[in-house]
Amino acid sequence: MIVCSCNVLSDRDVQDTLGHRNDRPSVAAVFRHMGCEAKCGRCVRSIVAIVDQHAARGMDECAGNGDCDGCRADGLAA
Numbered sequence: 368m369i370v371c372s373c374n375v376l377s378d379r380d381v382q383d384t385l386g387h388r389n390d391r392p393s394v395a396a397v398f399r400h401m402g403c404e405a406k407c408g409r410c411v412r413s414i415v416a417i418v419d420q421h422a423a424r425g426m427d428e429c430a431g432n433g434d435c436d437g438c439r440a441d442g443l444a445a
C-alpha cells in the first residue's frame with residue numbers, strides 16, 4: 368500500500384528501510400534513509416505508525432541482553 372504519494376513510497380518500503388534497527392528513528396530519518404524528504408506531510412502519521420509497530424515488534428523479540436531500546440529504558444529507570 369502506498370503511504371507517501373509525493374515520494375511514491377509503500378508501507379513495505381518503509382518497513383524495509385527500518386530493517387533490523389532497534390531504535391525508533393524520526394520520520395525525517397526514515398525519509399533520509401530512503402533518499403527523499405517529506406513534501407506535503409500527509410503521510411507522517413502513517414509512517415510514525417509503521418515505525419511504532421516496528422519498534423514494538425522489536426521489543427517483543429528482545430533477548431534481554433541490553434541491546435534494545437526497551438533494555439536501555441529499563442536501565443535508565445533503575
Ligand code: FES
Nearest residue numbers: 371373406407410
Ligand atoms: S504524502 Fe508523503 S510527503 Fe506528501
